[in-house]
Every structure is written in C-alpha cells, then in structure tokens.
Amino acid sequence: GENVEQHPSTLSVQEGDSAVIKCTYSDSASNYFPWYKQELGKRPQLIIDIRSNVGEKKDQRIAVTLNKTAKHFSLHITETQPEDSAVYFCAASGGSYIPTFGRGTSLIVHP
Amino acid sequence: GAVVSQHPSWVICKSGTSVKIECRSLDFQATTMFWYRQFPKQSLMLMATSNEGSKATYEQGVEKDKFLINHASLTLSTLTVTSAHPEDSSFYICSAGESGDSNQPQHFGDGTRLSIL
Numbered sequence: 759g760e761n762v763e764q765h766p767s768t769l770s771v772q773e774g775d776s777a778v779i780k781c782t783y784s785d786s787a788s789n790y791f792p793w794y795k796q797e798l799g800k801r802p803q804l805i806i807d808i809r810s811n812v813g814e815k816k817d818q819r820i821a822v823t824l825n826k827t828a829k830h831f832s833l834h835i836t837e838t839q840p841e842d843s844a845v846y847f848c849a850a851s852g853g854s855y856i857p858t859f860g861r862g863t864s865l866i867v868h869p
Numbered sequence: 870g871a872v873v874s875q876h877p878s879w880v881i882c883k884s885g886t887s888v889k890i891e892c893r894s895l896d897f898q899a900t901t902m903f904w905y906r907q908f909p910k911q912s913l914m915l916m917a918t919s920n921e922g923s924k925a926t927y928e929q930g931v932e933k934d935k936f937l938i939n940h941a942s943l944t945l946s947t948l949t950v951t952s953a954h955p956e957d958s959s960f961y962i963c964s965a966g967e968s969g970d971s972n973q974p975q976h977f978g979d980g981t982r983l984s985i986l
Contacts, residue, residue: 790972801962801977802913809972847912852972856903861912 875978
C-alpha cells in the first residue's frame with residue numbers, strides 16, 4: 759500500500775518568515791495530493807491540493823509543488839502569520855481509493 | 870461547500886458503556902466514509918472504511934466487534950464503541966468525499982472526544 763512520510767514533525771518560525779513542509783510517497787499510481795490544516799481541537803480542513811498533471815499550484819500565500827519523478831511534494835507558506843500556527847497534514851491517494859496521511863507537522867509562528 | 874456533521878462532540882461515560890457516534894453528510898451523498906482515531910499531537914489513524922449497504926473494511930489491528938460500523942444510508946454512518954474502557958478514550962473523527970472517490974478533498978466532521986472513566 760501507500761506510505762507517506764512527512765517532515766519536519768515540528769517547525770518553528772518567526773512571523774513573516776517562510777515555512778516549508780515536505781512529504782514523500784511510495785505508490786507511483788497516486789495522483790491526488792491534498793494538504794489539510796488542523797487547529798487545536800478542530801477538524802482538519804483542506805487548504806490546497808494538487809493533481810499529478812500539475813507541477814505547482816499557488817493560492818495567495820500558500821503554494822504546493824509536486825515532483826512525480828522523485829515522488830515528493832511540498833507545502834510552502836510565505837509571510838507567515840501567528841494564525842498559521844496549526845498542525846498540517848499531507849495526504850496521497852489514487853493508487854488506492856483510501857487516502858493515506860502523513861504524520862503531521864506542528865507549525866509554530868512566533869509573533 | 871460540502872459539510873459533514875458529527876455528533877456528539879464530547880462524551881464522558883463510565884467504563885462498560887457503549888457509545889454511538891454519528892457522521893452525516895448534509896448536502897451530498899457519501900457511498901464511502903472513513904473513520905479515524907487521533908491521539909494528542911499525533912496523526913489521523915484510519916480505523917475503517919464505511920461502505921453504504923455493505924460491511925465496513927477494518928484496518929489491521931482494529932477489532933470489528935469492538936468498533937461496530939453501520940452505513941445504512943448514503944448520508945449516515947455510525948461508529949459504536951462497544952463496552953468502552955479507559956484505553957478507548959480518544960478523539961474520533963469521520964470524513965467523506967463528495968463523489969465517493971478518494972481523489973477528491975475529504976470533508977471532516979468536527980470529531981468526537983470520548984472520555985471513559
């Protein structure tokens with residue numbers, strides 16, 4: 759089955775800095791890669807996603823890049839703000855109909 | 870947008886009690902729903918895949934007689950934790966995709982925090 763590795767597990771940045779979270783996947787048949795943000799005690803919510811026919815996607819301060827050959831994808835957050843502090847999960851699906859999640863990255867943005 | 874409603878949000882009960890958690894898709898039909906368990910500061914651990922009109926598919930290590938799943942309609946899946954014990958205390962959360970296809974965003978319920986005394 760699919761295996762998704764996510765790094766780092768914790769990321770601490772100063773407000774205004776950029777943050778990058780990286781994920782790798784094992785199943786070359788996976789073709790959908792969403793990112794979710796989960797604030798403490800709340801539900802995970804989709805913030806951006808990318809499909810395998812696209813290499814990069816951007817939405818304001820958030821961008822995702824995908825390298826199918828290397829089987830890795832990354833989340834980039836620019837000009838971080840304290841409200842960006844949360845746990846971020848990557849996921850991969852397509853080879854299996856069940857989405858596989860990474861272990862999560864706790865992002866802390868210091869004012 | 871698509872909404873998944875999960876109830877109850879918080880349950881505190883005595884050991885030995887059975888607890889039912891409901892997950893409803895409010896404005897779309899979900900042939901497949903997923904049930905997860907999440908420990909503090911950890912990832913989402915898939916427990917089972919709930920399939921409308923058929924038996925759920927459980928992940929390895931998850932006791933199907935302990936965690937009963939029923940998906941009797943296209944908008945409702947239930948998870949019953951039978952004879953719950955303190956080690957079952959956790960955050961349980963469900964999700965569903967609008968098309969029943971995992972290659973679509975998953976919409977999550979608010980989660981249920983279960984505390985067994």
